[in-house]
Amino acid sequence: MSSVAAPAAVLLPSPRPSVDDDVSVLPGLYVPEASQWLSTSAGRIASDGYSWMQAVHWVAGSGLYKPRRHRSHGPRSFGATTVRVAQELAELFPCRPGIEYLVRRTGLSERSVEYHLGMLREAGLLAWIVKGTRVSGGPAQASEFARMIPVEFDVALGIRTVQRDEDAPAYTRAASGIAESGRELMAKLAKKASRKVRKPRSKTSSKAPARGARKGAEQGVVTAVSDEARCTPMQVGTSTVSSAGGTSFPPESKLASGDAQSPTPKKSKAKAGRRKLNVVGRRFQLARELTQELDWLRGCSVARIAWVARDVADAGWTVTDVKGWLHLRGEAARVRRGSGLLAVLLAGAETVLDTPTKRADAVEQWRGAQEAARRHRIQQVRARTERYEGDWDAPTSRAVQRQVDEAFAASFRPKPRAAAPDTEALPEVSGVSGLEDDVVAEARAEARQRLMVGDTSLITVAVDAMGRETAEQLYGADLVRRALQLASGARSSLMTYGRR
Numbered sequence: 408m409s410s411v412a413a414p415a416a417v418l419l420p421s422p423r424p425s426v427d428d429d430v431s432v433l434p435g436l437y438v439p440e441a442s443q444w445l446s447t448s449a450g451r452i453a454s455d456g457y458s459w460m461q462a463v464h465w466v467a468g469s470g471l472y473k474p475r476r477h478r479s480h481g482p483r484s485f486g487a488t489t490v491r492v493a494q495e496l497a498e499l500f501p502c503r504p505g506i507e508y509l510v511r512r513t514g515l516s517e518r519s520v521e522y523h524l525g526m527l528r529e530a531g532l533l534a535w536i537v538k539g540t541r542v543s544g545g546p547a548q549a550s551e552f553a554r555m556i557p558v559e560f561d562v563a564l565g566i567r568t569v570q571r572d573e574d575a576p577a578y579t580r581a582a583s584g585i586a587e588s589g590r591e592l593m594a595k596l597a598k599k600a601s602r603k604v605r606k607p608r609s610k611t612s613s614k615a616p617a618r619g620a621r622k623g624a625e626q627g628v629v630t631a632v633s634d635e636a637r638c639t640p641m642q643v644g645t646s647t648v649s650s651a652g653g654t655s656f657p658p659e660s661k662l663a664s665g666d667a668q669s670p671t672p673k674k675s676k677a678k679a680g681r682r683k684l685n686v687v688g689r690r691f692q693l694a695r696e697l698t699q700e701l702d703w704l705r706g707c708s709v710a711r712i713a714w715v716a717r718d719v720a721d722a723g724w725t726v727t728d729v730k731g732w733l734h735l736r737g738e739a740a741r742v743r744r745g746s747g748l749l750a751v752l753l754a755g756a757e758t759v760l761d762t763p764t765k766r767a768d769a770v771e772q773w774r775g776a777q778e779a780a781r782r783h784r785i786q787q788v789r790a791r792t793e794r795y796e797g798d799w800d801a802p803t804s805r806a807v808q809r810q811v812d813e814a815f816a817a818s819f820r821p822k823p824r825a826a827a828p829d830t831e832a833l834p835e836v837s838g839v840s841g842l843e844d845d846v847v848a849e850a851r852a853e854a855r856q857r858l859m860v861g862d863t864s865l866i867t868v869a870v871d872a873m874g875r876e877t878a879e880q881l882y883g884a885d886l887v888r889r890a891l892q893l894a895s896g897a898r899s900s901l902m903t904y905g906r907r
Contacts, residue, residue, distance in 0.1 A: 436471035436559055438531045448534040450555035451568060451580050456497030459554040460600035461593070463493045463532055471559065472530040481522040485530065488515070490604045492523040493532070496554065502533075503551040514606060531557030534578075553578075564589030690717050696726040697749075703742040704749065715750045722757040724766070731769035732756050734776060795860065802865065806846045807853050810881070811865070814872035847881065854882050858890055866890035 442448060453459035466472055467485050475483055482488070495512050496502055509520045527533040532555055539550035555578070561568060565586025572579065585593060684692060694712035698704045704712065713720070719729060736752050760766045802808055854865050866887055869878040879887045 435473070435476065436466065436469075436530055436557065437477060438529055438557075443528045443534055445534045445536050445553045445555075445578060446576070448531070448553075448555055448578055450531050450534070450557045451561075451578050453554040453556050454581065456554065457600055459532070459556065460493065460497050461596040462556045462560045463490060463497075463527075464596050464599040465560055465563070465592075466530050466532065466557070469563070472526070474526055474529070477529065482519075482526065485526060487604050488513075488519075489523045489526055491606065492520065493527060494604060496527075496533075496552070501551060502554055503549050505547075505549040531555055531559070564593055686721060687713075690714075690720040693720045693724070693726060693729075697729060700726055700730070701745075703738075704745045707745045711746045712749065715746055716753060718757050719753055722761075724757070727770055728760070728766045729753070731766065731771075731773040732760060734773035735769055802853055804849055804853050807850050807865070810850060811868065814869055818872040842881075851882050851886065854886055854890075858886060858893070861893065863890040863894045867894050 438448070445452075453462065467487075467490055472485050474481055474485065491513055492509060492515075495509060496504060506517055506520055509515070509524075510517055513520065515523075524533070528535070533552045534555050535550060536553050537548075537551040539548050560566070561582075565588055566582050567584040567586075568580040569583040570577070570580045690713040691709060693716055694709045697712055697716065698707055698709060716724075716729070719732075733752055736756075738752075739748060742748055760769055802811065857863075857865055866878060866882055867890060869881060870887065870891070873881075875887065882890075
């Protein structure tokens with residue numbers, strides 16, 4: 408060593424000890440389940456998400472927390488995936504994330520999200536304020552967390568804390584300063600907290616360009632280009648050769664005409680059409696159509712109906728084929744559980760109607776029954792319309808016809824003259840004592856049926872001809888009273904009659 412270099416070696420400063428060396432003397436970082444609540448936590452609440460992410464990155468880089476020391480399953484280390492979950496939690500105010508929300512944001516599975524939330528609690532970075540519950544028949548309640556900074560973080564970086572309110576809990580203490588030895592590490596953690604941890608790219612996407620280049624090299628398409636002569640005049644380098652002088656353009660006869668087809672033509676979306684359904688998709692399609700077409704299956708779970716109808720869906724049945732089979736099998740008038748009834752009705756259906764011809768015959772029978780039912784309904788509506796809007800029909804019962812004739816005859820016959828004083832007057836006949844019980848019952852049934860359609864003429868004629876007392880003995884006091892009420896209402900301008 409020369410005499411000039413020797414004093415320079417003496418002036419070199421000694422290397423500064425690393426701040427991370429203080430972490431090795433700290434105990435392992437682990438918070439038991441009993442201390443994972445805000446009221447029992449030894450840490451302090453983070454003032455914001457940024458300062459909390461500094462503590463998260465410190466735990467990830469210190470290696471004090473090892474998940475496999477306390478459990479036999481789950482992640483092996485506190486790594487980038489846990490930091491990604493923590494980033495999502497740092498943006499929530501209040502910190503009340505749902506499992507489905509974190510699954511959608513991070514792309515992880517539900518079990519993985521639960522693992523990482525548990526790791527954050529065991530590392531002292533999260534504490535329960537309210538633990539989520541699931542009540543049977545009600546909505547699930549998400550857990551609410553408090554973002555905590557563990558005591559080990561303050562000790563390692565020399566952060567001083569102060570309790571501003573003596574009556575407040577210990578977890579409300581705030582940072583008041585930091586030691587000089589921890590400032591450098593805090594600056595590094597600040598840079599990490601300001602950056603976002605992204606989801607790593609899949610291996611297939613990174614290998615795709617390499618495969619394409621390898622394929623082009625095999626086909627001889629890729630050619631080497633010299634740094635001295637490039638395709639464009641824009642050349643960046645230290646070469647002394649002029650780029651303008653080395654640039655040459657091919658003659659027009661060598662240029663491409665534009666008629667050649669591309670070796671990798673693009674597929675037209677219009678020609679592609681709809682994607683062909685697989686077995687599971689075909690089951691769900693049939694289940695969705697059944698819940699829309701059958702009234703007693705409305706409201707049922709499509710997934711459950713897909714599982715019930717899986718055999719007929721795999722056999723190629725359509726919703727029309729299922730309707731034809733249900734017509735042959737017979738449907739229940741009262742349905743308590745639609746999926747269970749469908750499972751009973753479809754049992755063995757694919758083995759009975761095992762050919763398209765048999766299914767077509769069943770569909771034809773079902774359609775014929777539907778047409779017959781439609782014609783029957785039309786005839787019923789037509790008969791009801793003619794009955795309501797047509798002229799008055801005479802009673803069909805002979806007993807009622809006889810009573811009506813007698814009533815008219817009694818009403819229009821001349822009144823008997825008063826008897827002389829020396830002669831004896833004949834007794835008048837009143838009441839229905841001379842009629843049999845079945846005749847009276849038949850007369851009352853006929854009058855009740857006509858009263859239901861608004862026809863009161865039978866009872867009103869009897870009242871006018873025989874008197875109200877005799878009419879009540881024949882038809883009953885209730886029917887006579889209702890008939891007289893309807894008759895009086897028909898004469899009022901405030902009441903009208905008609906069909907619905």
